[in-house]
Amino acid sequence: MVKLVDLYKSFGEQTVLNGINLEIPRGKLTFIMGRSGTGKSVLLKHIIGLLKPDRGQILIDGQDVTHLSEKEWQRLRRKFGFLFQEGALFDSMTVAENVAFPLIEHTKLSKKEIQRKVEEKLSQVGLLEARNKYPAELSGGMKKRAALARALALEPEIILFDEPTTGLDPMLQVATMKLIRKTQQQYGLTGVVVTHDVPIALMAADYIAFLNEGRVVAEGTPEEIKKSEHPFVREFLKSAFEGCYPEEGRDVQEKHGD
Numbered sequence: 652m653v654k655l656v657d658l659y660k661s662f663g664e665q666t667v668l669n670g671i672n673l674e675i676p677r678g679k680l681t682f683i684m685g686r687s688g689t690g691k692s693v694l695l696k697h698i699i700g701l702l703k704p705d706r707g708q709i710l711i712d713g714q715d716v717t718h719l720s721e722k723e724w725q726r727l728r729r730k731f732g733f734l735f736q737e738g739a740l741f742d743s744m745t746v747a748e749n750v751a752f753p754l755i756e757h758t759k760l761s762k763k764e765i766q767r768k769v770e771e772k773l774s775q776v777g778l779l780e781a782r783n784k785y786p787a788e789l790s791g792g793m794k795k796r797a798a799l800a801r802a803l804a805l806e807p808e809i810i811l812f813d814e815p816t817t818g819l820d821p822m823l824q825v826a827t828m829k830l831i832r833k834t835q836q837q838y839g840l841t842g843v844v845v846t847h848d849v850p851i852a853l854m855a856a857d858y859i860a861f862l863n864e865g866r867v868v869a870e871g872t873p874e875e876i877k878k879s880e881h882p883f884v885r886e887f888l889k890s891a892f893e894g895c896y897p898e899e900g901r902d903v904q905e906k907h908g909d
């Protein structure tokens with residue numbers, strides 16, 4: 652389980668995390684939601700030690716990892732898979748080489764074993780046929796799936812997804828989220844997904860945490876979130892179902908204010 656205790660983080664004058672308390676349950680898919688720029692990605696980066704808090708604690712399976720050195724983090728990060736916004740495939744490598752990369756870097760598996768694992772992961776995401784293609788030859792959805800296969804290659808215990816469905820058409824968004832859900836359940840992974848997408852979150856989440864102004868303002872199962880009386884959550888859900896996200900509303904207000 653990942654536990655965040657009273658986490659604070661500022662960049663210069665700007666306070667982004669303002670006392671975050673959150674328990675991310677083991678073996679479940681937890682969604683972190685909130686407006687653009689509210690600190691969701693910053694939060695994710697704290698969970699894998701890419702950013703350090705100014706104050707507070709991060710516990711992973713009971714171990715306090717807040718002050719680990721970079722070397723200790725490198726070892727610990729073996730537990731994690733990440734899928735960041737841009738997918739970040741290596742353009743000069745084929746799909747299969749991309750998936751093999753973490754296995755070559757972090758394991759002592761033989762070439763044959765690596766090939767077998769790469770093929771297994773690519774079949775899981777339905778990309779075996781595309782294994783010799785380069786990222787430039789793939790569609791957006793295929794890139795996401797290739798990045799997912801690579802994130803799964805080391806068979807992590809915890810997997811973090813930053814906006815895994817952004818930029819995909821609605822059918823691919825649902826298909827990608829179903830794939831994430833299926834894989835998470837199949838391996839009993841602890842998954843954390845950052846997204847703005849309310850319908851996707853309500854469909855796939857075991858647990859949802861809403862961030863606003865640097866704090867968790869509401870958390871619970873999708874059913875509990877749907878019934879939340881918190882004004883921010885109500886507004887966020889309402890806007891999503893009107894097909895208008897809150898940040899678009901803010902843009903409009905700002906333009907009117909000019």
Ligand SMILES: Nc1ncnc2c1ncn2[C@@H]1O[C@H](COP(=O)(O)OP(=O)(O)OP(=O)(O)O)[C@@H](O)[C@H]1O
Nearest residue numbers: 662665667685686687688689690691692693694847
């Ligand atoms: N390394 C950094 N240095 C300075 N400011 C940063 C840094 N990383 C993030 N920020 C700032 O922190 C705030 C939160 O950023 P973050 O990327 O976490 O937002 P987000 O909630 O993930 O947004 P979005 O939904 O648009 O991806 C932003 O104002 C951003 O400019």
